[in-house]
Amino acid sequence: MHGQSAAPARAAQRAPTVSCVIPAFNENENLRLLLPGLEAILRSQSSAWEIIVVDDGSTDGTADLMAAWVRAGGFRYLQLSRNFGKEAALSAGLNAAEGDVAICLDADLQHPPALIPQMLERWRAGADMVCAVRASRDDESRIKRVGASLLYRILGSGNRIRIIADAGDFRLMDRTVVAALLRLPERTRFMKGLYAWVGFTTESIEYVPPERLHGPSRFSFLRLVTFAVDGITAFSTLPLRVLSLCGLVVALLAFMYGTYLIIEYLFVGNPVSGWTTIVTAMLFLSGVHLLGLGVIGAYISRIFDEVKQRPLYLLRNDIGSGLDTTAQDSDAEC
Incomplete structure (x- = not known):
């Protein structure tokens, strides 16, 4: 109902303000390629936008790279005090996002920004959340495919929420969805489950992730097992x-x-x-x-x-003005 009632208003709003949240850990080389293309797409789709890069304790040249980008306007750089994990970095970025919609994507170039126009069209049609779903897992090992299938079966057993299989963090969320996520008090956050728990009208778009260009994947087998245990203990008994x-x-x-x-x-x-x-x-x-x-x-x-009620993350630096800058530039052009 919420999506249907919002559809006419969104259709009239041709250029919503957009916040892109990118968690990054030692992704300096990939960010150099991602940011220019992402900026070009946002300029064509929105009159006011921001790109929020959340540095999750990187030890490469990410800080120097972002120091140059934030001077251009429209970019905001959040540097966490240490490596808190991707889920915490995403939460930090969503907490800073101010746009009508927030789009989360990884820094490793495996989440193609070219899907953003399609996501925005779905949002204008009334969807509160648009998630990108992998068309297949043929590029992964058999162990990983079987493990992912088993995980989703466990999470779906006897649960009133449905976690979309093969859907990651690459998704668009309406402002109301972001506000709902930020109200959840969990310290150990399993974002795939939280996306499903808050509900709202959700649609999916299939995509084939391109190959990672620079650096190895940060998710080792042990980290994947830990991630699965976090998900099971958070959303399944x-x-x-x-x-x-x-x-x-x-x-x-x-x-x-x-x-x-x-x-x-x-x-x-x-x-x-x-x-x-x-x-x-x-x-x-x-x-x-x-x-x-x-x-x-x-x-x-x-x-x-x-x-223990410890903070989910701690910020070391918050540089850049983000959405305020692009909004001012848009007003000046008018």
Whole structure:
């Protein structure tokens, strides 16, 4: 309903103010290629725009590069005090964004800015959020494809929200969506889940990500596993339900086996062969207990992070005027 009622007003608003949020960690070479092309597209689509680069603790020449770009106007550079992670960097950028719409994209050139005009058209038609969805994962390893499929199955099990599979952070969001995201108090943020949780009218556009031109991917296998654990513990209780089911099954099997041994001893007279049975059972139950403690510990660690109430990120520098500059330039041209 919100999207339908907003459609006529957005159709009349041909040039919304646009904020582009780009989290970056050691992406100096890729930013040199991304920023000029992104600026050209925004100039053709909006009368007032800003590009917000959030430096998530880079150690390359990102700071020097952005010091030159912010002097040109329309650019804002947020430098975090250390590496807080991509989710925190995105939150910092969205908190600084002032446009009618906010567009998040990565700095590695795998999120093509050429899709921005299509996203804006969908927004004018009434969509509150437009996300880019990978057309396929054929370029990834089989392990990563299977892992991603399993993750989305777990997140979708018994959950009232639907997380769009293969949709990343490359998306356009209306101002109301950004405001809703900023109201969420989580410290450990799984943005894919939060995008889905806030709801609103969402549409998707398929795309094929181009190859990364400079530098290796920042997401190692261990980081991907950590990312998956964060998502599961934030948006699914399936592991806890599985543990409860395992406990019930083990208890029933133990009761049935114990009953069998008692009946055999009373009616057949066979002595209970204790040592092998007991050791096997103890080793099995010890493994189940340790696995259960690990799963419960993952959930408790999330509680521990939340109750400390530490800031999601800390800023070292905030340079540039962003949207104010391009808005003033537009007024001067008029």
